[in-house]
Amino acid sequence: MTDTKHDDTNTIWHLSEQGCYVALTHDHLDLQQAIDRVRSPAAGAIVLFAGTTRDNFAGKPVKELQYTAYNKLALRTMLSICKDVQAKHGLKGISMIHRLGTVPIGEESILIAVSSPHRQAAWRAGEEALEACKERVEVWKREEFEGEEGVWRANRDGAVGQKVES
């Protein structure tokens, strides 16, 4: 992973702690790597969630998405979510990686992989981690449309974001 190519050198891009790995990156997301980070001989299941960028919002064509983050805080929140979910479901490992910058339609913007001794816990943990991420992690999505100004989206209400004049 090339970790320090866009922002200044103080920007952090990943954190890890006891079976938890969280990262932000401007690169394409690597599904195999997300899975390998949680692989364990004690696990009988790995569940991988891949969120991909959709080509429309409520039927309106979207050209591409732009993601931005408060890296330091977003990674801290991601790690806190992963530790909570890991403890609650007895996971062997969990990884959560979010892409930033321009993400073309149809590509992965987020990966979450979890491993556990049995499949039920892995399914549940994967969903809980994703929902907590969407609710709390300090990452923002801007939808760019053809021929008009982009819109900052809010997960909170699923409503159309407000256009903001600069």
Added chain:
Amino acid sequence: MTSSAPKPPRGHFSILYFASAGSFTGRDSESLPAPLPLSKLFSELETRHPGFKAKILDSSLVTVNLDYVDVPGEGEEGPVIQEGDEVAIIPPVSSG
């Protein structure tokens, strides 16, 4: 947008504007004079960026040095933002 602010000059704190807050102010961050009572933050920002409070701040959260804080009303007691602090305006998030 950069995700780390440049270090503020002496006697200042830095404030980061993410997402719609950055679009509204036309910048990612700025330096403001410290100390400043947290209760005066929104009125200070509204003076610099008219319309900011109703359009953005009222629906945003605030962090000081990566911790979420409650912004007291004008005239209420509360913490004071100090020189070198990193304050951030956090609009509703939208990861995923």
